[in-house]
Amino acid sequence: MGEAAVKSKGEPSQPRKLSRAARRQQLIEATIETIAERGYARTTLTDVANRAGLSHGLVNFHFETKERLLTETLMFLSEEYRANWVAALAAAPDTPALQLDALIRADFNPEICTPARLAAWCAYWGEAQCRPLYQEQCGSNDDAYFRAMLDICERLAAEGRYRYNPTLAARVLRVTLEGVWLDMMTMNSPYSRAEALTTVYACAAAFFPDHFTQDGPTAAA
Amino acid sequence: MGEAAVKSKGEPSQPRKLSRAARRQQLIEATIETIAERGYARTTLTDVANRAGLSHGLVNFHFETKERLLTETLMFLSEEYRANWVAALAAAPDTPALQLDALIRADFNPEICTPARLAAWCAYWGEAQCRPLYQEQCGSNDDAYFRAMLDICERLAAEGRYRYNPTLAARVLRVTLEGVWLDMMTMNSPYSRAEALTTVYACAAAFFPDHFTQDGPTAAA
Amino acid sequence: MGEAAVKSKGEPSQPRKLSRAARRQQLIEATIETIAERGYARTTLTDVANRAGLSHGLVNFHFETKERLLTETLMFLSEEYRANWVAALAAAPDTPALQLDALIRADFNPEICTPARLAAWCAYWGEAQCRPLYQEQCGSNDDAYFRAMLDICERLAAEGRYRYNPTLAARVLRVTLEGVWLDMMTMNSPYSRAEALTTVYACAAAFFPDHFTQDGPTAAA
Amino acid sequence: MGEAAVKSKGEPSQPRKLSRAARRQQLIEATIETIAERGYARTTLTDVANRAGLSHGLVNFHFETKERLLTETLMFLSEEYRANWVAALAAAPDTPALQLDALIRADFNPEICTPARLAAWCAYWGEAQCRPLYQEQCGSNDDAYFRAMLDICERLAAEGRYRYNPTLAARVLRVTLEGVWLDMMTMNSPYSRAEALTTVYACAAAFFPDHFTQDGPTAAA
């Protein structure tokens, strides 16, 4: 869309006018980055607008209120996350171990697991406890995720002679995945992504030793 | 806490003068409750003062700035948490399994594990990612906690013939404890505290089957 | 007014191109209605554009600024009002009583005396006091109106043996006409238009009992 | 309230702290003056605060919102107006003519009939038409006023042999009083207050010639 029409602020060329959907997406990305950098409590519309290289009036033009911008950003993150693991499950072979492997690896997809997105997730979690609206937005996806995890664990349990309630295994796996995410954010010197993955595999192996080792699914699986 | 932390709203029971320390503690408790109820981002000094039944100006008199009130509240929570598990370890027999059991049970101490404190912790976590100051405040305690956990796991590993790196086991145990905390806050219909404890024991049992079952340490331990 | 002032909202009946004058008139009518509905202070160009079923930018295209739109709307109302009573006087027989009758009835012409126009007049009056520009726009017409009224009252006074200064009578008649207009706007349960007319006739009769009764001009007049 | 504690801006000495009621009254007076000078639509809280020589934050401290400041200012004007005529009636002899005289003169009380108050009344009238809240605030007082006026007119009618329905006379008197008020505001070169009073008396005399002349109540009354 031609270089002439650019009001550059050092960014790559930006068209003066964009479709409604494209601008909204641009602002949502800027919101994620701003929350990641400054935290939820200190994020202002001016910050978001500056980061997007747009005027702050435009934010209200596209989202009406700050509240709606934040809510829609959370909805976007939530939906993006869901789409990611749903796609990963669909692409994986339909054996329980490989399904679980796909579910675990989905969380480490570099498209999803960026520092900014992780930080934004943390910030929303912190606020969600006292915001029924936020809990609503995420709740249904969380439920679906846990049901998928539980289903896989039950199928794994049916295949081996494991000692634990699949519900417990599924829960520990889920919170372990969450936990290593949080670690990547909050620890001063976090361990590597590879070690995070090893940690989750070790957890899977502890519950399903026939199907997993700390390096991933066993050949038998 | 204890009897000093009166919380009335102009009733005669409110002593006009209280020791500096008692007033500070009263305000810190009010801060925890306010953050739990309204979230970090929407907590104002007026909220805190109202909840404590004190005047607006008194908060600044005792804490200088809002920033310091919030920081000192976090330090209090952090120190309270640390004192709790340190005391639990000291009171428990010095076998690794019973030490781990004590560490796990410490997290479920009703004095520590109140809804308001859980919610406040979540809120601080959400903010901590982009606040080096907050990370500092918690970092050292977290490190100490993890080192204690790791030490126990290494001793357990030395006692049994377990397959996993003690570091991985310690990490999974830690994030599982964290995770069930988070669940208690953020899930729409959280499971019971008893089931949370079972979950953690199941995790311990998965890594250390000779020492733990999902009901707690084995008799042998 | 008339057929040109179509007012649809994107329906096919809206011609894409309209003469400059017709578009302006359409926007002026929308302005009157908007002021009537939302008040002067809360009227925005977006409101006006929406009501006219036109785009936001078109208002500025036709009127340059909001100020000019509002001023020209007032000028239109003022001129419309003037044209109405001038025509009424011209159409009436040239006896002072029938001229006064015509002047009174002109104010009740349903084309002029619509709820929206009354409300808009009130709103402009409220603002006019501190807007020399508005006072200017209306002043000359007001003066002409009062001079016409005064002239008639002087001719009536010359015909009868009335006790009052014609200036006072003219002034009371004028403010009474204004007053019943205001009543129709501002009272919670206003009296009927017929009763408003009776009120004005009673006022005329009080000053000119030989020429008027509360039902209108006497037969002798 | 010594001179030392003054933060002068050229105004006479102003105490740093004032009772709640006094500050509110001060801000209400500043609001009246601001509306009179700039009109309702252009009145900002900064204007009001500047005129009162106070910070704009204080306005919200005492009135919560701009809306409430404006509403309470209207309520004050309304109550002040009512108290004025009620007191005037109470102080006058209890004959209908002298009661009417008192009611008429009350409107010309220099305390009430200041340029700023007249202008503010006009501005509120202009907005009231589309603000049910404003109409409510004034409605009851208006009703009481009109009932008092009507009662007097009925007593006058009972004493003389007048031709007109007392309701019509009362209505014309009321709108005439209103009308000369408006004239004092909106005409470019308004007539004198004395002439306004004469106008109202002439109106009274036209309806009640035995009791009034254009100079006031007759000796007989």
Added chain:
DNA sequence: GATGAATGAGCCTTCATTCAT
């Protein structure tokens, strides 16, 4: 001509902080 995205000035509002009492 017409549209609506984009801008930015100005306003209301909130709230941490100060300070006279």
Added chain:
DNA sequence: GATGAATGAAGGCTCATTCAT
């Protein structure tokens, strides 16, 4: 110590105006 009125900076929001398409 304690109170609460007062301040002023900063943020969200509105909206008149501009302008690329």
